[in-house]
Structure formats: structure tokens, C-alpha cells
Amino acid sequence: MTSQLGQLRAVVSPSILAADFTRLGDECATVLGDGHAEWLHCDVMDGAFVPNISFGFPIISSLRKRFPDAFLDCHLMVENPGKWVEPLAKAGGSLMTFHIEAVESVDAARVLVDAIHDAGMAAGVAVKPGTELAAAGDLADVVDMVLIMTVEPGFGGQSFMPETMTKVETLRASHPQLFIQVDGGLSPKTVDTAAAAGANVIVAGSAVFKADDRLAVIDALLGSVSASLA
Ligand SMILES: O=C(CO)[C@@H](O)[C@H](O)COP(=O)(O)O
Numbered sequence: 001m002t003s004q005l006g007q008l009r010a011v012v013s014p015s016i017l018a019a020d021f022t023r024l025g026d027e028c029a030t031v032l033g034d035g036h037a038e039w040l041h042c043d044v045m046d047g048a049f050v051p052n053i054s055f056g057f058p059i060i061s062s063l064r065k066r067f068p069d070a071f072l073d074c075h076l077m078v079e080n081p082g083k084w085v086e087p088l089a090k091a092g093g094s095l096m097t098f099h100i101e102a103v104e105s106v107d108a109a110r111v112l113v114d115a116i117h118d119a120g121m122a123a124g125v126a127v128k129p130g131t132e133l134a135a136a137g138d139l140a141d142v143v144d145m146v147l148i149m150t151v152e153p154g155f156g157g158q159s160f161m162p163e164t165m166t167k168v169e170t171l172r173a174s175h176p177q178l179f180i181q182v183d184g185g186l187s188p189k190t191v192d193t194a195a196a197a198g199a200n201v202i203v204a205g206s207a208v209f210k211a212d213d214r215l216a217v218i219d220a221l222l223g224s225v226s227a228s229l230a
């Protein structure tokens, strides 16, 4: 399958969970744009699949209105993800990533991937740190991206789990062109480990939004991945 995401390249996706929600649009404007971040990572949590509630489609829809050209990378930590394909597409999501743990079977996941594509979005599948790669790996030929969680989903600001890198290495060895995203605890200190393992999409919340120089952090993350891809 040809990925909707284009050629393999370094991507940084700042996680808006770490932004100041009272001025979310202006926060996003500080990281988006030429030579800055291409994507915005939007963590949707339902308080059931994960023990936290974050934000939902009205926020995504507002971001779409303010940033018509932004790539909205939506990480759905929700039960019954199929229910949310149409609302997310309507809100303007560019990519919908669902958790393999939230679907009944690989066959059900394939149906969901088709629905996401039919709704005009790219499709991603995520695996928690304790979940074997196998089920999501089976989908690697039909999705546009696989997300290997590097923390337990639910909260920002946690520590990167290096033991998850074996999954990234295995996936990269079998899928040289696949977009592989890592999410949780990524910073200029941990990115080299993820980049060397084969990740090309780096989600970073705290490391970007809590930094004095956000663009310098984004540059450092992009530089690490670009060097590994070269
Ligand atoms: O999906 C999640 C957490 O569940 C992440 O996207 C976090 O928002 C990343 O935050 P940092 O670890 O980079 O602060």
C-alpha cells in the first residue's frame, strides 16, 4: 500500500497536551510553520480506555479552523474507536490512530482502517508498552503509521521506556518505508535511542512546550532523526 504520508522523512509532532490550554491557538502557532513542526499531536482520552480525560472534537475542530493547513495527528485513547471515525473526520483530523488493545481482532482492525481511509484520513495503529507487536505488525501493510508507545498511555510528562525499542527495531527491519511513531518521554536526551532504533515520527509534549526555546528543541529532535535516516 502507498502511504498517504508520503516519503519516509523526519517528523516532529508536538503533543498539545503539554500546552497552555487557555491560549491553545497561540501555543500551536509557536511550533508550527516552515522549518518548524509539520504536525500537531492531539491526544484524545475518554477516561475509560485510559484513566484520564483530555479533550475531544470541538478542540480539534477549532484547531482546524485556525490552522487550515496543519496536519492534525490524532491519537485516540478510547474504547470503541470505530464510533469516532466520522466525528473526527468532520472535525478535521488528518490521521486517526487507534489502539490495537481497543479492538476485538485483527480483522475488526482491518475494517476500521478501511473506514478511516474512506472517511478521508490516514490511519495509524498504536500499541501499549506491554502489548506484543504481533497484532499491530499484521496491520503494518494496510496502515499509514504504527505508533509504538514509549510510556503507558494516559498522561504526559512520564519517563521514556527504552525496553520498547525492540519493537521499533523489529518493525523497521521488516518495513523500511513505514512511518513509525514513538510517543512518551521523548526529548533531546532520549531521541537518539528512538531514532537509532528506526523511529521517524517523534511525539514530544513536555520537552517542546516546557522549553525556553521550543524551536531549538524541535530542531534537535528533527536533526537526530534525519541523521539516522541518512
Ligand atoms: O499519548 C500520550 C500520553 O498518553 C502522549 O502523547 C503525551 O502527551 C506525550 O507527552 P510527553 O511524554 O512528551 O510529555
Ligand SMILES: [Fe+2]
Binding pocket: 015, 041, 042, 043, 075, 183, 203
Ligand atoms: Fe499521544
